[in-house]
Amino acid sequence: MKILITGGAGYIGSHACVELLNAGYEIVIVDNLSNSKPEVLNRVRQLTGKDFKFYPANLLDITTLDAIFSENQIDAVIHFAGLKSVGESVTLPLWYYNNNITGTLRLCEVMKKYGVKKIVFSSSATVYGIPESVPISEECSLGATNPYGRTKQMIEEIFRDLNVSDPEWSVALLRYFNPIGAHNSGRIGEDPNGIPNNLLPYISQVAVGKQNELKVFGNDYPTKDGTGVRDYLHVVDLAIGHIRALEKVLRSTGVEAYNLGTGIGYSVLEMIDAFEKVSGRKIPYRIIERRPGDIGICYANPLKAKNELDWAAVKGIEEMCEDLWRWQSNNPNGYDTEVLVSAKIL
Numbered sequence: 001m002k003i004l005i006t007g008g009a010g011y012i013g014s015h016a017c018v019e020l021l022n023a024g025y026e027i028v029i030v031d032n033l034s035n036s037k038p039e040v041l042n043r044v045r046q047l048t049g050k051d052f053k054f055y056p057a058n059l060l061d062i063t064t065l066d067a068i069f070s071e072n073q074i075d076a077v078i079h080f081a082g083l084k085s086v087g088e089s090v091t092l093p094l095w096y097y098n099n100n101i102t103g104t105l106r107l108c109e110v111m112k113k114y115g116v117k118k119i120v121f122s123s124s125a126t127v128y129g130i131p132e133s134v135p136i137s138e139e140c141s142l143g144a145t146n147p148y149g150r151t152k153q154m155i156e157e158i159f160r161d162l163n164v165s166d167p168e169w170s171v172a173l174l175r176y177f178n179p180i181g182a183h184n185s186g187r188i189g190e191d192p193n194g195i196p197n198n199l200l201p202y203i204s205q206v207a208v209g210k211q212n213e214l215k216v217f218g219n220d221y222p223t224k225d226g227t228g229v230r231d232y233l234h235v236v237d238l239a240i241g242h243i244r245a246l247e248k249v250l251r252s253t254g255v256e257a258y259n260l261g262t263g264i265g266y267s268v269l270e271m272i273d274a275f276e277k278v279s280g281r282k283i284p285y286r287i288i289e290r291r292p293g294d295i296g297i298c299y300a301n302p303l304k305a306k307n308e309l310d311w312a313a314v315k316g317i318e319e320m321c322e323d324l325w326r327w328q329s330n331n332p333n334g335y336d337t338e339v340l341v342s343a344k345i346l
């Protein structure tokens with residue numbers, strides 16, 4: 001069984017590649033490395049002892065996409081490739097719409113041409129916008145509040161229309177909550193460009209001294225301690241969720257959305273506390289005003305994934321923080337570490 005992984009060099013994609021290879025799938029990766037480094041591919045090979053083809057290409061390049069499908073007998077696609085920064089999407093909406101939506105349209109065109117109609121898509125809990133109530137179930141109304149989120153919502157609609165036009169299409173729309181952590185080898189993990197936007201990458205950079213202090217965005221939300229509450233899930237649990245979703249799309253047709261989260265919400269202060277305990281490092285922080293556009297509380301009802309995919313997150317926040325800390329402390333400069341070390345030796 002050969003699976004095309006778009007965005008397989010990225011944070012979640014690389015963890016999914018490890019789980020897929022370990023589960024016996026053959027994979028082919030396409031990634032333009034716009035937000036990832038080629039070193040991750042070496043590490044996926046080292047961790048699994050398995051090899052795979054890599055196409056360093058943009059999804060917008062339909063000629064290369066066509067070549068990928070003609071050179072490989074692809075059975076299904078897991079589609080991670082996309083730009084994901086909310087703030088950047090507000091400043092550069094056309095870039096986001098073009099990359100995420102046109103990229104997906106080109107992928108679907110080529111899939112259609114080669115008769116490949118099975119796909120697992122990286123959607124996001126961001127499609128729910130300001131949640132009507134928590135826990136959030138898949139039936140809750142959608143209302144993304146920024147261009148990034150709207151690309152996800154529009155792509156979900158594109159897949160639904162595709163299935164109406166041809167009911168053989170089989171699509172899992174995976175709405176991730178807040179993936180954190182890293183592979184427990186400490187060899188692959190999240191390597192954000194520049195200053196991290198998200199909480200846990202920021203906390204871990206404070207712990208290694210790359211940032212001075214964490215700014216906590218508001219402590220006046222109607223939550224247990226006033227700080228924002230989110231549903232953090234281990235990236236390896238999330239990666240395994242893709243295998244369950246892949247199995248589902250391979251045996252059925254139709255379009256289904258699934259929340260992938262733990263169903264448990266933790267506040268910013270609880271996450272600081274958990275990270276301090278496992279790392280033994282103090283995380284200095286300062287409360288500042290709310291981040292514009294932030295919501296107070298967001299966590300999943302993950303029962304549909306449990307019932308229909310036989311998937312549930314099993315790793316708790318301690319393990320998430322331990323694995324993140326191992327990755328961050330072993331690789332303080334992300335995937336550049338080895339390059340810097342060898343440059344020093346030379």
Ligand code: NAD
Pocket residue numbers: 006007008009010011012013030031032033034035036057058059060079080081082083084099103122123124125176177178179
């Ligand atoms: P990431 O940026 O680490 O990975 C995305 C990969 O896609 C990168 O390697 C990038 O180089 C590649 N890419 C982007 N545009 C491309 C294009 N046009 N052609 C080829 N490759 C392209 O992000 P991630 O955190 O691994 O997220 C994976 C997917 O999950 C994204 O679609 C993201 O929107 C979605 N998602 C992520 C989160 C999160 O918190 N990380 C939450 C919800 C949804």
Ligand code: UD1
Pocket residue numbers: 086087124125126177178179197198199200202214215216217218227228229230268291293294
């Ligand atoms: C972000 C994205 C969202 C995406 C989600 C999962 C934004 C505005 N939203 O949301 O689209 O689906 O990640 O990847 O970027 N916090 C701080 N200080 C920080 C960083 C964060 O206090 O330096 C707080 C936030 O206010 C929030 C919590 O930590 O309460 C989590 O923030 P973050 O990691 O950015 O995730 P989301 O807000 O869920």
